[in-house]
Amino acid sequence: MASFSQVSGQSTADAMIADEVRDGGGELARLGDMVARSLVMQRLLSRLKHSAQHLRIVAIEGEAGTGKAITARTLHALGAASQAAFVACSASRFISAETQSVLEEVRGGALFLTRIHDLGADQQSRLVDFLEWWEHRSGRDATGFFPRQLFVSSCKPLRQMSASGELRADLCYRLTAIRFELPPLRERRDDIGALADWFATRCGAAHGKPVRGLGQGSLARLLSHNWPGNVRELETIITNAAMNCPGQWIRPIDIPSLTTVVAPETQPQDSVVENDPNLDRMILRHVTEVLAKTGGNKLRAARLLGISRSTLYRLLDSGSLAS
Template identity: 45%
Template sequence: MFGRSQAMQRLFEKMRCTAAHFRVATIEGEPGTGKTVAAQTLHAQCRETCTQLRAGATVHLAGAGPDVPAPEPLFLACAAAPALATLDALFEEANGGTLYLSRTSELSPGEQRQWLDIVEHFERHRSRNGTKAMPRQLLFGTCEPLRRLTAAASFRTDLAHRLTAIRFALPPLRERREDISLLVEVLLERVRATHSKPVRGLAPGTLNRLLAHTWPGNVRELETVLFNAALDCISEWIRPIDLPPITWPTSQRMHSAGTALPHPGSLSEATPDHPAACGSGQDLDPDLDRAILRHVTRVLGRVGGNKLRAAHLLGISRSTLYRLLESGHLQSGR
């Protein structure tokens, strides 16, 4: 896990203080915030579980010093998926380690009742230091805060109290925008290592576009956007035009005077059928998506719709040009 923001630093500090001591805990966060990575980080911090070593990933806890090998075993499962009849086998396989169970908020009422019995049995057994094969720690992942679900009467209160006595809340990316530049560095290094693509970083203007987005898909969405842009760009620097289309929130598509602007994916005002859109009034539009697509439309018009020549003049690959045309619903002859 990586982060410089205060929200992430508080999370890291809580992980350091509690990782070696809890028996049952919950990791809460929106989809894409990195709950599985958080489980791996907690597991890596708990050095006391290092009774077995397997070939595994290295997990970095920002601010905690150099990378440390993650102690194994760490087992991942879905709380709603495994048949409870096979739970003993799952516990035996995760004996002495950490068992991470995802999608806890999706448990049915019957499954919640069964898990309440299992957690109670687990806590009694661990307190007695029994000989039965069992994980040392249970981690439950959920996209929705369990305490909020109890308020809506959709989750058992007694089970939620047991699971959230220790709770790690992962902040969404929109609440820690200061971490985006660091995450970009980490993700691009991963691109260079895994795909041998010599991408050095972001060109001017690209980071501002990333910072303006609200990232409803969180870090997973940022990773997808950067990977697509890095693999598709033709230079060593990712330019704004190299980024795949991003769905911008309505609040960011409002004119300063209060009038709504068209969605950047709907570029009817920039097509040859609407030439007035290329006038000076539209040039004042601060939206980068629309400015880029208006320029692409002008260049296509100059070359008679020839996509190959337009891509050459724009300094982009044909695949990038096609992607821009598809996002704007533009059509051209060749």
């Protein structure tokens, strides 16, 4: 079916064996196809790793493009149903037309219902009916027909939707006992470099190119962007850059045009913001100004810029500034 994606859990589960999650900012952590350097995401990966075996119904919340689908696949690969199917379908389509055919695809695996926030009142009522039926029947299921795990995703916080009357309270209670909230990429900027290197090497391996990651000046260019499309947007940009890259390292010139958006709270009011045609030079000048205002205190400068000290060091190194 065009609306479903089914994968075997075996290959992803095998890839998890050597993975390690560290609960500490700055170091790189990986769990399957998820990588993190920021503390908030490393803690999330740790939660995923240690709870996956015990999950039955899980809500995954976050803006579009933050990685809800890969989070669901990671939970499935680590969970009790990892050897069975993973089937994804929009919640509205599942409820409206294809319940039976989807269940036949799942057969003891994991069902991932997306875009819960799009459900109308009638669809929400029918989903409640399905959940009651599933919970009653699956406990007596000797055939392996019913899903063992149910993952749902929403671009809006479900509890807030319930409080505002957009979501039935009884549906909210059933879906949000266990939640994973994915922060937008603009709030975890330490992950940008790590994700970019991961996407670059993965693309290179898939297409037989020797790309190893970001070259000099490229991280500065990526950090200048606010990433409204989140991780999905970054993946698209880096994939295109890796395909255009003639060597091992992605250069700023390989990166497609980005709209520069700097968060207002990280901009000193009297900072210089001329329309310098050289984007890297403009970014480095801004960083230098912030460092000057803090008397060279890199920890304070990193806080003002909204990044970690380790990311500031990498940014300075990539721009050939004295650190």
